[in-house]
Amino acid sequence: MTDIHQQLLSRLEPVLDATQIITDEARRLAYGTDASFYRMVPQIVLRLDNLSQVQQVIALCAELHVPYTYRAAGTSLSGQAVSDSVLITLSDQWRGHRIEANGLKITLQPGVIGADANRYLAPFGRKIGPDPASINTCKIGGIAANNASGMCCGTAQNSFRTVNGMTLLLTDGTVLDTRDEASTAAFHQSHSHLLAEIEALRDDVQANPALKEKIQHKYRLKNTTGYALNALTDFQDPIDIIEHLMIGSEGTLGFIADITYNTVEEHPHKASALLVFDSIEEASEATAVLARTPVSAVEMMDGRAMRSVADKPGMPEFIARLDLEAAALLVESRAGSEEALLSQCETIMHSMAAFTIIESVPFTSEPTTVNTLWAIRKGMFPAVGAVRETGTTVIIEDVAFPVADLAKGVRDLQALFEQFRYDEAIIFGHALEGNLHFVFTQGFDTQTEIDRYGAFMDAVAELVAVKYQGSLKAEHGTGRNMAPYVELEWGKDAYQLMQRIKRVFDPQGLLNPGVIINDNPKAHITHLKPMPAADPRVDRCIECGFCEPVCPSRTLSLSPRQRIVLYRELQHRRRQGQTAEAKALEEVFNYQGIDTCAATGLCAERCPVGINTGDLIKQLRTEKYQRFTPIARWTANHFATTTRLVKTGLGSAHSAKSLLGEARLTRISDRLHRLSQGRTPQWLPELPMMNRHQLSQASSTQSHGERKIVYMPSCASRTMGQQSDNPDTRSLTEVTLSLIEKAGFDVIIPETVNDLCCGMPYDSKGMQAPARQKISQLEDSLWEASQHGRYPVLIDTSPCAKRSLEHFTKLMHIVEPVGLVLHYLMPHLTLKRKQETIMLHITCSSRRMGLEHEMIELANACASRVVVPEHIQCCGWAGDKGFTTPELNAASLSPLKAQIPDECTRGFSNSRTCEIGLSHHSGIPYESILYLVDEVAH
Structure with a gap:
């Protein structure tokens, strides 16, 4: 750590809790990673809870002249959320929201996930305007700071157009609420000089017709390159200008502490269609016609993009037959009623009468088909990621052409792919705005590869910004990746205007330096992120962070993204022979990465390329806990005895509670747990009583003929009863038998039920041999009990039911409690x-x-x-x-x-x-x- 950061740390320690300050090397590396292909390791990472703490931190940074960067979710793709100084991240205390005017407005703190905002608004039939593809992960702070849009948002419903007000924190520590008259009046008094500079910027634009026309032209397109200069042409009041300059400023002008959006209607009725044309030219001409019809989204996909998903489950068969010249449009229409929707779909298809549609999926509202169609579009980015070579990264760029030049722009981009040997590159995007994404893979492990990427980006910038006068960044933000090209796109006058804006708001140049305004022409090929091979289970990870919201350990230790970052670094150090460094990182990773991972696999559900980080962790546990394998093997072979011992332990625990009292037993248990470094289980007051209900094959019933259910209680249900203070003292096994009997079903209890287990206790510790042994034994027993799959099987605990469904090879209908009730009882x-x-x-x-x-x-x-x-x-x-x-x-x-x-x-x-x-x-x-x-x- 540098001397100046050490000074800052000494000043921070008295004002923040120790858990909010991260200084160890491993976690700084993990927390410093975002979705971009840049790596900068912060000196200090802070997890702040409220605006007062942010004010204290930036005041200290200003005093010591220490740069700092704000980050919300870290899904940004262009390097706008990395830092080699101080990284300020948001804790879970920034999730507040307030709905106003019957859903017409919503105020959100920057830590609210975009999808959650829409969930709050759903009862009102409203949503926020921006709809980025990462909406299930990205947070409002990033959505506003990047002026993110999406597939249906366009330019009319982005943050710039739908912001109603905000609370912002300036670099001098001043808080301005643009919705509050008292706050704005006080700001006029205290910051008259800043407001005068804003007015001067506005007036200079108005006095420069060429510059004003340039700005107006740029925002006829989707555009997030540079600062939102249209704030200076669209508004007169300097408070309004400040508010709108903050949108898309990527955290370089101030901190958005909350934002109020004017919401937009969420139409209840939607329909989608897939229309395939024989060329990009035909698809582009069709887009121009569709723009005049009631469509809400038109997504274009070139032939290579379609081919990239042709082998995915559920795809229409014709996709595999398309040649690379074909192009598809995924069209959506929305309406307030079914009748209106039907009429709109007819209008849209009538407008296509003059075009030759070579393949199609007609308009439909059927959920499965609609989800399949959008899976085509959403699957393209991960499709490239899934096949990339180990050590490379996936890069997604987004540009905008004037719609009239869309086809020519696509052809020219394809020519650049061929020229620079990006044979796997695909193109897709929001055709109504001329906004195209192109995805390709890139390695940065040699100077030759870096030079290839640099030359390619130079050519792309010249093509888009100069030849077509388009946008180099339509919705992903400038970041570090396009900072060297901002002046090329905007011209000298506009760029100097942006430099003035930066100086007005950040005179010390401390706030997120190097983003948007950057004097280094090689900034986009500096601080590149290495992606070394680590393990085939996780090598496809692109570090996007989509996994993080569902990870139970993300606030305690690491998220799946962060685990993979550290494991990659650990493997790299081992390969490089950095023994001491690897050992130090391994000691951190044992707890942060291995011990505190729940290994539930929820991360795989959110991961664009389906990575289950828990699979890696279980393998590492196999290596870590292999010395316990003989014990595991004995318990697996004597499972009935093991469960009896567990029951005895539960009885002993409650006897100890009666003898010592709850408070004393809790203290003793906590102390033993700490002294044993977690090896001694912690006693909890809610620990269940032992299950005294004796369940065996004798519990089977024979009075209801063919209405039979095989009941396999989990080992937890067999050993654990209710907690002692529960009014209903019956065990789960008793309740289950009662309910099945009420529904008029016979119960079949498997033979040797007390010796059966799905293997979950072993699998979670990476002990695969006993886990396989137990699941195989359970399958054979249930196969016999169900008369070879004739009767359904209830497994009364959901994790055990899921493991059985995943590992059984014989065809049986396995249900957990909810499935049992809904589908049978x-x-x-x-x-x-x-x-x-x-x-x-x-x-x-x-x-x-x-x-x-x-x-x-x-x-x-x-x-x-x-x-x-x-x-x-x-x-x-x-x-x-x-x-x-x-x-x-x-x-x-x-x-x-x-x-x-x-x-x-x-x-x-x-x-x-x-x-x-x-x-x-x-x-x-x-x-x-x-x-x-x-x-x-x-």
């Missing part, structure tokens, strides 16, 4: 809904099995109000980590307690172990949803 039951508010936890295994909506449906059939808490995708219990690594469970469930309504006294889920942690961190008991169903069923 419900037709034979009458449910009397309780007037009660309940909490519902949807386990990560249920999410991965696609059961989220079914769980909510069942809960709503049983209770008058169902609350599914926000920001909890996984509880972090992760097998037994709630006992051994309780901080993971605590971090994952930290948002839970505050979301429980006062009138709510209990919660439900479908995993016995998860329910322990949920009860502990919520303050209310959680139990299987089967208890609720049994309670209301008749």
